[in-house]
Every structure is written in structure tokens, then in C-alpha cells.
Amino acid sequence: MDNQKKDFLELELDIGRRLSNLTDVHVDEEFKNKLWEDLKFKYNETNPVKANKTYNTGTAKCKKKGLYMKWGAIAVAVLLVITFLPLRETNDVEMSSLLSPTQVFALGGSDLALDAGFNTLRDVRFEVKEALPTAPPKGQIFRLQSKLTTVDDYLRMAKNMGMKNPEVMGKESQESVSQFFSIISGKHYLMVWPKSGVWEYEYRDYELDELDSDLEEGKVKENVEDDQKIDQEMAKAIAEEWLKKLEQLPHEKYKMTVEDTRNSDIPVALGFNVVFIPESSPDANKSVETGRRIRIFIGTEGQVINASYNWPELKETSEIPLADYTEAIEALNRGEGRFNVKRYWGEKGVASIEDVEIGHQLAYGIDYTPYLVPTCIFAGKFTSQETTQDFTASIPLLKKPAMKNAANFAIKTKLPEYRKKGNLIAERQQGLTQAELESLASFFGIEKKSQEENSINGTKGEELHYTSYDYGWLYRGQTHTTTKQLSEEKAVQIAQKIANDIPVVPGTLGKPWILPTGGEEFYTIGFPFIYEGIPVVTPSFPGYVSYIVISLYKDGTLWSVDSKMPMEAMGEKMKLISPQEAKQMLLENDYIMTIDNLFGYSYGDRFAADKSTVTKIELVYIPCHPELARSKDYTLMYRFSGKTIISGNEMDFAAFVRAQKEH
Amino acid sequence: MEVLTSEQELHLVKQAQIEIAAFSRLYQFYLPKLYNYAFYRTGSKQEAEDVVSFTFIKALEHLKKGEIKNISFKNWLYKVCSNIIIDNWRKSSRAECALPCYFDNNDVDFSEKIDDKLIILQTFYQLSAEQQQVLLLRYVQDLSICQVAEIMGKSEGAVKQLAYRGLKNMKERMAQGNG
Numbered sequence: 024m025d026n027q028k029k030d031f032l033e034l035e036l037d038i039g040r041r042l043s044n045l046t047d048v049h050v051d052e053e054f055k056n057k058l059w060e061d062l063k064f065k066y067n068e069t070n071p072v073k074a075n076k077t078y079n080t081g082t083a084k085c086k087k088k089g090l091y092m093k094w095g096a097i098a099v100a101v102l103l104v105i106t107f108l109p110l111r112e113t114n115d116v117e118m119s120s121l122l123s124p125t126q127v128f129a130l131g132g133s134d135l136a137l138d139a140g141f142n143t144l145r146d147v148r149f150e151v152k153e154a155l156p157t158a159p160p161k162g163q164i165f166r167l168q169s170k171l172t173t174v175d176d177y178l179r180m181a182k183n184m185g186m187k188n189p190e191v192m193g194k195e196s197q198e199s200v201s202q203f204f205s206i207i208s209g210k211h212y213l214m215v216w217p218k219s220g221v222w223e224y225e226y227r228d229y230e231l232d233e234l235d236s237d238l239e240e241g242k243v244k245e246n247v248e249d250d251q252k253i254d255q256e257m258a259k260a261i262a263e264e265w266l267k268k269l270e271q272l273p274h275e276k277y278k279m280t281v282e283d284t285r286n287s288d289i290p291v292a293l294g295f296n297v298v299f300i301p302e303s304s305p306d307a308n309k310s311v312e313t314g315r316r317i318r319i320f321i322g323t324e325g326q327v328i329n330a331s332y333n334w335p336e337l338k339e340t341s342e343i344p345l346a347d348y349t350e351a352i353e354a355l356n357r358g359e360g361r362f363n364v365k366r367y368w369g370e371k372g373v374a375s376i377e378d379v380e381i382g383h384q385l386a387y388g389i390d391y392t393p394y395l396v397p398t399c400i401f402a403g404k405f406t407s408q409e410t411t412q413d414f415t416a417s418i419p420l421l422k423k424p425a426m427k428n429a430a431n432f433a434i435k436t437k438l439p440e441y442r443k444k445g446n447l448i449a450e451r452q453q454g455l456t457q458a459e460l461e462s463l464a465s466f467f468g469i470e471k472k473s474q475e476e477n478s479i480n481g482t483k484g485e486e487l488h489y490t491s492y493d494y495g496w497l498y499r500g501q502t503h504t505t506t507k508q509l510s511e512e513k514a515v516q517i518a519q520k521i522a523n524d525i526p527v528v529p530g531t532l533g534k535p536w537i538l539p540t541g542g543e544e545f546y547t548i549g550f551p552f553i554y555e556g557i558p559v560v561t562p563s564f565p566g567y568v569s570y571i572v573i574s575l576y577k578d579g580t581l582w583s584v585d586s587k588m589p590m591e592a593m594g595e596k597m598k599l600i601s602p603q604e605a606k607q608m609l610l611e612n613d614y615i616m617t618i619d620n621l622f623g624y625s626y627g628d629r630f631a632a633d634k635s636t637v638t639k640i641e642l643v644y645i646p647c648h649p650e651l652a653r654s655k656d657y658t659l660m661y662r663f664s665g666k667t668i669i670s671g672n673e674m675d676f677a678a679f680v681r682a683q684k685e686h
Numbered sequence: 687m688e689v690l691t692s693e694q695e696l697h698l699v700k701q702a703q704i705e706i707a708a709f710s711r712l713y714q715f716y717l718p719k720l721y722n723y724a725f726y727r728t729g730s731k732q733e734a735e736d737v738v739s740f741t742f743i744k745a746l747e748h749l750k751k752g753e754i755k756n757i758s759f760k761n762w763l764y765k766v767c768s769n770i771i772i773d774n775w776r777k778s779s780r781a782e783c784a785l786p787c788y789f790d791n792n793d794v795d796f797s798e799k800i801d802d803k804l805i806i807l808q809t810f811y812q813l814s815a816e817q818q819q820v821l822l823l824r825y826v827q828d829l830s831i832c833q834v835a836e837i838m839g840k841s842e843g844a845v846k847q848l849a850y851r852g853l854k855n856m857k858e859r860m861a862q863g864n865g
Contacts, residue, residue, distance in 0.1 A: 027850065030850075030854070031846070031849075031850045031853070034850070034853035034854060034857060035825075035849075035853065037857065038806075038853045038856050038857055038860075039821075039824070039825045039853060040825075041806050042806060042810070042821055042822075042825035042826055043825045043826060043828065044803075045726070045803060045806065045807070045826055046803065047718070047722055048721065048722050048725045048726070048731075048734075049718075050717060050718050050721045051731070051735070054735050055717060058717075058735075058738070058739050058742065059710070059713060061739075061743075062709070062713065062742055062743070062746055063706060065743065065746055066706050066709060066746060066750075203751065328839070542706045542707060543707065544707075
């Protein structure tokens, strides 16, 4: 045994053992439960096997999950929030309605994109310091095409990667193959999004049975740096050669950058990150981060470890009218577009625009056809909290539709009665009072075993406590096994009876719906809290913000009651516009829309559809910052919901029109 | 202590694609482990909660897409968790955990052998981020060198070297009284 190995073993016995004796950190039970609730919801939401079913509300819907690829799956750099554009007047390129990246902003200059749409978290006012040149009235839009289109194309490429007997996963469903599939062979793993032409490759240097943890002779190297057998130029050549072998080297001019990860100050695999970006194509603009690119990570010994590829080739082009810079700046001030600075945490500031240039960025059609759309990139200085730094902000220059009612709304329901004023509400700011706790404990028949300030434990294992993350409360009953199964209708009746009798409820109860989270063991039934006739809803599907969930074992025995995000009146009232006025605003494209299964928000002034049928109109409370776990402010909006048809696809939508009367 | 064999884990991962109970089992089993790991790496309860939340959300998404195949779920979780921590550091331009927030946390019981644990932790947080990661995974999380190598995307030799240097640094610092 050499000295180093002996030394290592001694160190493991001493320091290693002391490290292993460090105390376990306990997971907060509330956090654990809350996260599990979220995961359960997400599980059922994304499970194509289970439908999200409403009960007796007249709005039952069976989601066509998996019809559209989740945007997050494409590639981080092109995470999009969606806006549709009516480009039907252009004849040269046959285009579907276009989804364009207009409302994305990046935190800290990273690729992390958050959607905005209601009140954006970005509190930046864009100003023009000096007069900008006039924007060109027209610009080019490009339709792109992936070089590979079929599963066989990708299988051929997989073989060129060195994959022997590659196996296609996800072939079980034709729908799945058309959106995403993977090819696996030994340590090679290839993920493909064929519609957009994006693929990712990974060489996973491990085997499941490689479990040996002991030191092996000859494996410890004197110095990690000695691993490096290639340099940057060699890495570039290897990356180029690899793409050539795959017949994926871009035909257009490109340039390469190389990052030597040995210089990284954070723990990453050692090697070279080779990135290909366009050199003279429309998207060859360094300011626009959402262009085409290829990244290949070359290991220290010259092997390709992983790669991501997003380089569909230019196919067709067409000239389209462009918006002017004033419109673009207005949109940025509304919170749309990308805003890039080195550090930004949502603080208030002023972005003083000094320069502008036009580039192109990637955007996708509803059928995932990739396009390069004209985009303007503003640059200047951003000042906030007495610091000034450079910024860029980019936003597509696609012109808004001039036509009224571009979504082709047909109202197939009565307008609600006009309420001239609505109460303002806020999330409850304190936990249960002692009296409320006692009253609930009595209602659930808990025989106290122990009691703390905000919780009571029962002698039969029951528990009741307030939930600190939303100042709601949670009751859990006794564990129970059953073989008997009631019908859904009967379970809803039982839940309704319990809900009606619960003593601590912040509003009245709305109609019940079955949550898809009960699984085999439970019926989980939700009741929205209604505040003077108005529910608190999320802008995205499905749901409610403030509601109560009752879980029953399948035989009808109560398991749990969870009162979520109770609200309280603020004592102020908001003057409201009439439903007729709201309808008028809807028809004038003045709304924000969410579409089931699609990520983010669509703005009415850039949305177009073949047909949209409104079947329900109601006043709702909406959190002003739906992207946050807790929202300080809530506002009232008219929600118009129904079905919209875009390029032959029918989808559920909800269009929100602000209800507040302007002074 | 519950143990999950790799065979059981593989079975659960497969089942979890269609059955929430299987996913629940994986969640119950791995949440405390990941939370511990994230907490010791970030030194913050809040950050650890954020990190494990993102990790499980990602796990769920990948499970549903059938993308966690031919890989140990455990290794995958730690890898994703580590990447999220690194991403957070990148975003905040922070290269290491701040020690004080660790000691502010009431969820850690230091009543037993507190002096030794304090010294160990103080020295531990003086190591490079990579060395911290290796030591946490290897000795606190009790993973094999092979698993650590997979999680960190490094060769086993590189991991052993990092572990060796990390332990040696700690020993030297403690001997010098710098801990």
C-alpha cells in the first residue's frame, strides 16, 4: 500500500467518521406536506392517464394532456411566454399563428425565465435618453426547418454517435414520438424533440453495477490537472469533427467559443465547453440570447460527454410590417420582453436607453415550427438603488393586429349582473386564534392528548394545526384501512355535509370539484371559498387560490381537511366597470389570456384565433403576483372562459379583463 | 432505518410513472436525505427547501417523460440537486455557503458533542466548494466513490483525489487551530 493510500484511509477513519457523525437536519413537517401536496397535484396534472375532473359544475373537462410539448422541455434558452400574431396577410410564407417570446425576463443575466403577465415583478421604467433612429417599417421573418425529421433519421444519427443497437423509448405512443422520444444504447442517451429539431446527447460514464467504493490500485492520480490531454483548439476540432460525422455541422457560417472548465470557480466536470453560434445569419447577434446554438462538452481526454443542439436551418423568408420602437418600449414598460443585467432582483429602477439595434430571435409556432422573428435590442444604463450597470432589453418587433376582435370571440352566455363596487381582499396575516383552534378541535371531536400554541394532537393520532405558509389550517384524522368503496357522488355528498358544518370558514363555499390527487386510497374534494359571491382564482388552469380540500377514505371516512389560503376583507372597496364595458374591452383586444396546456400568458393585442367561444363570464379575484407563493395584492377582473380554436386545435381559454374603473 | 435496494428503487421508479403511491415512497425515502445534503451545502433552511422542491419537481417531470431510465434515481436526484445549488450560486454570484446561517438554524441539534461538531463544520466550510461537495456526498450522505463520481460528472480518481485533499486540509487546519 503506497503512502498516499495509507494516509487516505487514516483520514477517512478520523475526519471522515467525524463528518459522518454530523447531526441530521430535520425536515419541517409543514414544508414536507406542502411540497407533497404540490407534487401530488403536479403528478395528476401531468398524468395523461388521469383526467382532471370537475364535479357538477357544468365545466367538466377532460384535458388532452400531452397534446403540446411542455415549453420547458425545449431548451432553457428559448423558454417562451406566448403571444399569437396574425400574419395571415403575408403570402410568401405559409404560417400558423405564431408564438413569440415577448414576456420573458432573465434574472441575473441567466437563462432562468419567469413569466409575467399580470403585475410583473420587474419594476423597471424604460426611458429614451437620446432620440432613437426611426425603426424600419418592414423586416424579414424566417421559417426554419430541422435537418432531421423522422425517427429513422435520428436513429441513423445515433449510430453515427457510436450507439450500437439503439433503442427508441417513447415509441408506445405515436403522439409521444411526434413530440419527444429518446434513444438509448449502453451509456449513450439521446433525447429528441423532433418538431422543433432540438436534441440533447449525453454519454453517461457509469453502470448500475459499478458500486465499488474502495480504493483500487492505480486509480488515484497525483494531480487532477494531469487528466487534461487536449487543449482548446483540439477541443474545437473534435467538436467540429463530431458534428460532421453526424452530418449536423451547420451549413451557415458559424463561430465557436470555448470555455475551459478548469478555470471555473464552481464545481463542474473538467473539460471544454465548445459553443457554436451563427456568424452571419439573421440571428448572428450577440445581444439576442435566444438564437440558435450548439453546445458540445468535450472531456479531458477528448471524448464527447454531452451536447445540446438547436440549429434548425433557414428555409423560407417573408417581409412583414414591424412595430416601431415606441410600441416596443411601451411593451417593455408593461413587463414584456427580456431584460438582461448582471444582477437584478426585482428592485425598482430606471433603464435609460442609449442605443438600439435589430436582430432576430427564435420563436415557435403552435405546431412547434421554429421561426426567426425580428427583434429590437435596446442597450444603455440601468440605475437602481444608487448603482448603475449596463443592460440590454430585447423584444420582438412584430406588429400588433389592427383588426378588432382578433380572437373572433362569440359570446354564448349572459352577462353577469353589474356590481358597481367590490371589496378588496388580502391573504390572512395571522394563524388560527385559540378560540378558532378550540372550535375546530371540538368540531372534529378531538380528545386532546397535547396542545401547543397553534396545534392540538388527539389521543387517537389526530392532529390539527395552522399552516404557517398561508395561515390556513390542516386537520388529519385517524389512519384507516378499508375495502369498501362508495361512489363519487356519495363521497361528494359526505364532503359537502362536512364542509357546510365546519365552524371556521373565511367565506361561503362554492361548488365542489373532485381533485385528481386522491389516488387509489382517497376521494379528494375541493370547495372554493367565495367572498361575497366572488372566487379567488389562479390565472392559469385549473384553479383556485383560496379553497378547502376534504379527503375521504374510499368508504367515506374522513381523513383530512385542509383550509388553504384564507382571505380577509381589507375594508376598502374598488369601483368596477360594467360587464358590458368589460365585454367591449374584450372585443377591442384589451385582455390577458391563459390557454390550457400552454405555458404563460397571451396578450389580447397580439392574439388571434380562428374562433373563440365564451361560455362563462364572472367576476374573480386574481393575485397580482401569481408567480409568488404569497401575493401581497389581489385585484378584481372579469373572466371570460370557453374554447378557442387556433390552427385547428381546440383549447380551453380564460381571458381576463381588468374590472377596476379608472379614475 | 429503511433501506431501498437498487432493485427496489428501479421498480419504484418504473411504477412511479403510472402510480402516485410509488412516487410517494420515493419522496418519503429521499426527501430527508436530499434536504440534509442541500442544507449542509447551502447552510440555509430556506434555500434547502427551495432546492429540494425544485429537485422533486424536476424528478417528477422527468419520471413522467420516462427520462430516468438506465440511471440510478438516487444519483440522478443528487446530481440535479447539486446543479440547482450551483445554479443558485451562479445567480447570486456566491461561491460558498455562509457558515453563520447554519448555526442560526434551530433544526440542528448541537447539544451533543457540540464542540467537535462546531470545529468540524467550521473547518469544513473553509474548503473549496468541490471538496465540500465530495466530503458531504461521501461521508455525510454515505455514498460510494463511484456514485459521487457519477453525481459530479468526474472520474473516480478525481473524486478520490478531491476527498483526499479535503480530508487532509481539514486535518491540517484543525491541527493548526484554524477551525
